[in-house]
Amino acid sequence: MFSQKEVFNVKGIQYIIRSAEEKDAKELAAVRLQIDGETENLDRERGEGFIDEEGFKQRIQTDTEHPKNLFLVAEIDGRIVGFSRCEGTNLKRLSHKVEFGVCVLKDYWGLAIGKNLLEVSINWADSHDIRKMVLSVLETNEKAIKLYESYNFEVEGIVKKDKKLSDGKFYSTILMGRFKE
Template sequence: MIINKKKFNVNGINYTIRSAMVNDSKELSEIRLQIDGETENLDREKGEAYLDPLDFERIIKTDIESKRNLFLVAEVNDRIVAFSRCEGNHLKRFAHKVEFGVGVLKDYWGLKIGSNLLKESISWADSNGFKKITLNVLETNDKAINLYKKFGFNIEGILQNDKILSDGQFYNTVTMGRIYDKGFKND
């Protein structure tokens, strides 16, 4: 699905959030690889589950045509610096919900890009009749957990010893969900 683009200014930095388009495929492939190497908060290490530009092209085409999916990008000076994706399920028992994921280049942390991608995704989900948004987050990512709570997400479960990070230690994954009828308070 495609949404209208929105402009933001945070700390003197202008950026735009818009729907991903097919011509973004090469750049998305590159920044996903970079983001995976900048943090251990995501599921992949750099280079794992690599998506080449053709993979992104297929995903974007599917998402544009689907009423159940939303693929957004954030641009600074015509350069993609972040993306998010909501993916719905076609099974009737799960058709009421979407799963949210996000990635932001480290140089652009602190500009509320992730927050605004989430806000736009929530608005889209609510206005399109979805009753629930789910996501997973690493237990040590307190900043993200607190952000999700601020937007009405609750902790629904803990996947124990779910990941092994570079220090060789096991970490838990926190499963969170936001149910539409609980509302969303915009600050």
């Protein structure tokens, strides 16, 4: 768990990154639903795989209790504008790694929120004996790929033509990982 708040100032806008709390559940459900409708970079379309308030409460509780999980929110003026998760496992053979995912409301792109959620997550992982972070990213999301590469993530594989987007074409997913020696 990440127990402190970090404050960022980007382009004259201040935001904080902090651990998700149970009181955030209702807002997280709405934010996730909105984000799913704003971009095709994620796996879901708006409304698919919906997680309601209770579902988020359960996820936050699990992530708070599990030492290899981290659930962060980014907040501007008391409003959640993005979030990220690192999810680990209790399986011994996989206990050295976590899977990272991030999303930010489109109105707040360009404020380095995703970058800072990633950086806070990496710092948390490095300080909690987590040796590997993995993630997946749509091949067309070049900005995200460059960001991940700048934090020493490497391409580990490609799942070819596994997503069909609104243009009717198939796109590949890039699997990336960062290993801490």
